[in-house]
Amino acid sequence: MIFWLISTIIKIIVVFGIILLAAAYLTLLERKIAARIQNRLGPMEAGFHGLLQPIADGIKLFFKEDIIPAEANKALFILAPIIAVIPALVTFSVIPFGAPVKILGHIVPLQITDVNIGILFILALTSLGVYGVVVGGWASNSKYALLGGLRTAAQMISYEISLALSIIGVIMIAGSLSLANIVSAQSHIWFIVFQPAGFLIYLIASTAEMNRVPFDLGEAEGELVAGFHTEYSSMKFAFYFIGEYAQIVVNSAIITTLFLGGWQGPFLPSVIWFIIKVFAVILVYLWFRWTYPRLRYDELMHFGWKFLLPLALANIIVTGFVMILLGK
Amino acid sequence: MLMFEYKDYLIELDNFAINIGPQHPSTHGVLRVLVKLDGETVVEAEPVIGYLHTSMEKYAEYRTYHQAETITDRMDYVSAASNNLGYILAVEKLCGVKPPKRAEYIRVILTELTRISSHLVWLGTHAVDLGALTEFLYCFRERELILDIIETMTGARMTPSFFRVGGIAMDIHKxxxxxxxxxxxxFPDKISEYEALLTKNKIWLARTKNVGKISVEDAVSFGVTGPSLRASGLRYDVRKINPYSSYEDFDFDIPTGDAGDVFDRYAVRIEEMRQSLRIVNQAVENIPEGEYLSYDEYPQYVIPPKHRALTTMEGMIFLFKYGMEGIxxxxxxxxxxxxxxRGELGxxxxxxxxxxxxxxxxxxxSFCNISALCKMAKGYLLADLIAIIGSLDILLGEIDR
Structure with a gap:
């Protein structure tokens, strides 16, 4: 019991530390990748090839003046960035990031906790993220922020349905909602082979859910200045930032777990495999951002409701039929 | 007028007015657009200008004719050579001076290079407005080469002021x-590269096709000129209709669109870059020999070429006199x-x-083009308004002068 307690606390600290660090360094990665795509060098001054840049950015944001607009709803204004960042971090607690290891005679699963309804837990938490944006947009009492918040609310809610539906195929094949079971069900073949459509839908819907280009309508700097976080500064802004990048990490981890066989892989240690796969997915997200223009609000809605949702439903039906035909 | 109606609107239609600008990422300077929205649909968009007023027209009244040329640079700092050319041609018309062929060809080369670089700036910023951030740096990569060429010739990257009444300041640099x-x-490969990112991109097409349409009649009545007018289908180009500076010597096409939407304005400008390149190519290959200033024909208006100013007595005197009192x-x-x-510059x-x-x-x-904004943007979404502003390729320095 005590061993379980200590090992869990250690896992929590390590995982959260790594997620926050990864979110910070993801900003550097994003800038470096963007620079690569755009014929630039990216950050080069702070540290070797800009390795200290995220730390410098953090310090800078920490010392910026913290402005709360006079007409803003103070309590909600402060609460919103916190709502944005917490769910992203908590989601990671159910994701298995390595094969179980044996320490001092005990078997320790490399997962903070294996909830038997892991996927539901993830879906519940990712939908909480939308509140951070909507509340922030509303509480700022600014027109740009309000428009950004409203757009994001509509967008996130409509894409969440496709997101959830795209996972159902995986659940049907694995026969379990627990992420540990889903990973072990992929020991021979990754689910991306059985569920290519589900994978693509998840990839697209999660991009929309994270508010990233080409679905970054909530921010849309060309239109709404900075969208829902127009009025935010200093650490509150940094919280949104961390939340956004932590979400990228978490979503990539979910894709890895559900479709890419989780931590499984030959030769290398399981944790390394997990990290490699997560970063491969992250790179795809980054690649999107620096290639595509932004969608328009109505097109985004059409695409979500008229294309992604029917496709996700069809995917479930086809999966069901095939499973019946194969007699599983 | 808008301000009086605003309150009524708010009550009756539950509309909501928003200021795009003057400090906004995609108004290309300090344009302010007062937008009335119904949800996200634009009910009315009124451009409000004057935030960059520099009274350059007035300034020119206190400068000699050659000094005033440097002011025209600053009006449209993205395509300075075009402004120089328009100004110098007007002064030449006033004096009845005809520059030598060699000078005219060099003017054409510099102006067309400037046109390409201006279109590159437009393409980059327009794409950024619509969220395609990478295009911008690709465009600026080639713009750098053009600025390099202009610098080689004139010594300045952005504001050359290289043309003189009756010719150009110096002969061709080696x-x-x-x-x-x-x-x-x-460059042709690079244009294909820009197009590869956008022209067939589904999102780009969805954002630009059938957005911000304007008919030829409306465009003409608003005084819209340049690529924005040609995208509506009217083949109106001063270079062909009323040739100046030896444009009649060159073989080039005038691209036109038919829908008059944002995409056509994009396509027309992309094609214009190719045509400008054709003109530059013909001009570079056929630069005539001879003097670059018509000092011999019109010594009372034209400054002497440098080598004669430094070797002959009257040359030196004229140079001095024109420097001190102007022509x-x-x-x-x-x-x-x-x-x-950007259009017809007069x-x-x-x-x-x-x-x-x-x-x-x-x-x-730009001033006339932006006046058509309300007509174009009415009924479209806020996101389209940004696309439309971008597609008009306005420059505030020129609008406010």
């Missing part, structure tokens, strides 16, 4: 033609319009016979 030829060689065109007035990158100059212009009036294309 590296100029080589660099220009290199650029001509690589003195006869009493009268002249209007000359040229095809700038200069109207009145002379009272002194060394300073009595009045300089500019017809800036």
């Amino acid at each position: 590296n100029f033609t080589g660099k220009t030829r290199d650029f001509i060689k690589i 003195k065109p006869p009493k009268g007035e002249a209007y000359q319009s040229i095809e700038g990158p 200069y109207y100059i009145v002379s009272d016979g002194s060394g300073f212009p009595y009045r300089m009036r500019v017809r800036p294309p």
Whole structure:
């Protein structure tokens, strides 16, 4: 019991530390990748090839003046960035990031906790993220922020349905909602082979859910200045930032777990495999951002409701039929 | 007018007014657009200008004719050579001076290179407005090469003020033609590269097709000119209709669109870059020999070329005199319009016979083009408004002068 307690606390600290660090360094990665795509060098001054840049950015944001607009709803204004960042971090607690290891005679699963309804837990938490944006947009009492918040609310809610539906195929094949079971069900073949459509839908819907280009309508700097976080500064802004990048990490981890066989892989240690796969997915997200223009609000809605949702439903039906035909 | 109606609107239609600008990422300077929204649909968009007013037209009245040229640079700092050309042609018309062929060809090369670089700036910023951030840096990569060429020739990257009444300031720099030829060689591939990112991109098409449409009649009645007018289908280009500076010598097409939407304006400008390159190519290959200033024909208006100013006595005296008092065109007035990158750019100059212009009036294309914004944006979404502003390719320095 005590061993379980200590090992869990250690896992929590390590995982959260790594997620926050990864979110910070993801900003550097994003800038470096963007620079690569755009014929630039990216950050080069702070540290070797800009390795200290995220730390410098953090310090800078920490010392910026913290402005709360006079007409803003103070309590909600402060609460919103916190709502944005917490769910992203908590989601990671159910994701298995390595094969179980044996320490001092005990078997320790490399997962903070294996909830038997892991996927539901993830879906519940990712939908909480939308509140951070909507509340922030509303509480700022600014027109740009309000428009950004409203757009994001509509967008996130409509894409969440496709997101959830795209996972159902995986659940049907694995026969379990627990992420540990889903990973072990992929020991021979990754689910991306059985569920290519589900994978693509998840990839697209999660991009929309994270508010990233080409679905970054909530921010849309060309239109709404900075969208829902127009009025935010200093650490509150940094919280949104961390939340956004932590979400990228978490979503990539979910894709890895559900479709890419989780931590499984030959030769290398399981944790390394997990990290490699997560970063491969992250790179795809980054690649999107620096290639595509932004969608328009109505097109985004059409695409979500008229294309992604029917496709996700069809995917479930086809999966069901095939499973019946194969007699599983 | 809008301000009075605003309150009624708020009550009756539950509309909501928003200020796009003057400080906004995609208003290309300090344009302010007062937008009334119904949800996200634009009910009315009124451009409010004047935030960059520099009274440049007035400034010109206190400068000699050659000094005033440097002011025209600053009006449209993205395509300075075009402005220089329009101004100098107007002064030449006033004086009745004809520059030598060699000077005209070099003017054409510089102006067309400037047109390409201006279109590159437009393409980059327009794409950024619509969220395609990478295009911007690709465009600026080639723009850098053009600025390099212009710097080689004139010594300045952005604001050359290189043209003089009756010619140009200096003869061709020895590296100029080589660099220009290199650029001509690589640039067609680069245009294809820009197009690869956008022209067939589904999102780009969805954002630009059938957005911000304007008919030829409306465009003409608003005074819209340049690529924005040609995208509506009217083949109106001052270079063809009223050729100046030897444009009749060159073989080039005028691309037009038919829908008059944002995509057509994009496509027309992309094609214009190709055509400008054709003109540059023909001009570079056929630069005539001879003097670059028509000092011999019109010594009372044209400054002497440098080598003669430094070797002959009257040359030195004239150079000094024109520097101190400026040239003195006869009493009268002249209007000359040229095809700038943004549209028809006109200069109207009145002379009272002194060394300073009595009045300089500019017809800036951006000013007329932006006036059509309300017509174009009505009924579209807020996101489209940004696309439309971008597609008009306005420059605030020119609008406010």
